Amino acid sequence: MPSYEYARPALTTDCVVFGLDEEDLKVLLIKRGLTPFKGKWALPGGFVREGEDLEKSARRELQEETGLKDIFLEQLYTFGHPKRDPREHVVTVAYYALVNLSEHPPTADTDADEAAWFPFDDLPKLAFDHSEILASARERLRSKLRYSPIGFELLPEKFTLTQLQSLYERILDEQLDKRNFRKKLLKLEILEETDEIEQDVAHRAARLYRFDRKAYLEKQEAGLNLEI
């Protein structure tokens, strides 16, 4: 058994994975198979191994517990209140991600008893301080969307302005004024109008747009305000 001159807090990683589908914003949770909080829902995560990189540890636990892999993780915040785990002082480095649920359907066959997507607006009571971590990730996601083009990663290459607005509304959890949204967005000049329109729709077919990443990066580099 490894021993040290001074007592050390334990170190874990936890992942808040948001999933977006046509309906709403969801969160990936696992049902804990072990004490403490056995049988309760929690964020996927676990202990960091000595010599293991933090993000690698987060990815390993996520895959082991939910089957999800190869997604873009970003570090959120490190939570270290001495009483956040009833066993001992456990410091957790939290990560978050946003994935398109049509590309990442729920999986079975994992370390955890169960893994499932829950609507953000209808979550079970969570283990540890995971509700606090989740709230913090939700806030980060909201502000991130305002200042960076994460939304476009979740749309098909060509999309309508209605699809884009709906995505913003689901992430921000607020209704946006159609006229204002379009005006602001087109003024940024980061969308490229294609000469195509929607196919197979009952309503009047709308114009398809494409995200102009090059224009976006140039404007960002030039320090222009790209807030939507």
Next chain:
Amino acid sequence: MPSYEYARPALTTDCVVFGLDEEDLKVLLIKRGLTPFKGKWALPGGFVREGEDLEKSARRELQEETGLKDIFLEQLYTFGHPKRDPREHVVTVAYYALVNLSEHPPTADTDADEAAWFPFDDLPKLAFDHSEILASARERLRSKLRYSPIGFELLPEKFTLTQLQSLYERILDEQLDKRNFRKKLLKLEILEETDEIEQDVAHRAARLYRFDRKAYLEKQEAGLNLEI
């Protein structure tokens, strides 16, 4: 000696403290008294005690090593590459702060051999991965200034627009166009014009302004764009 079932990374905190004076942006460093990197400059920081809150740990180390206390710290990022410390796997939770140097003069009498403020543009070679941590904090400070009113904390209650612009220029490390800066700023309607002017100046005395925190918070709440 405490022992555990599995080996654990060690956990530290480090602080990037930026100081602003009339001239430029400075960083508070300490000279290491112990190996590794003995005699080299580094960020103030040290080991987190079992049962100790992360931010408290950062504050304790900062005060022990530099004498600095009662400042506003914000968590920056957690760095955990397994090889970032030559001794063993050490994960560090980095914090950062921005202080007004006229209120926080350099201090002696500390745990470290020496503590000193260095101009950001003329830093010594740093121990560990502290240059990387510092660069990350510098970037955060820059974007933070764009999206939040941290600048006002560093000015006297009443200030001229020239003073405010100079503060922005030192933090962003770029020259700003006077006319544009004023136009953007006044358009935000977060400054209150006082009926006072500068005293005891050789040049034509300028109008003094006050930060209208209430207006700022209301606009922020309403989701208005307050980027400068």
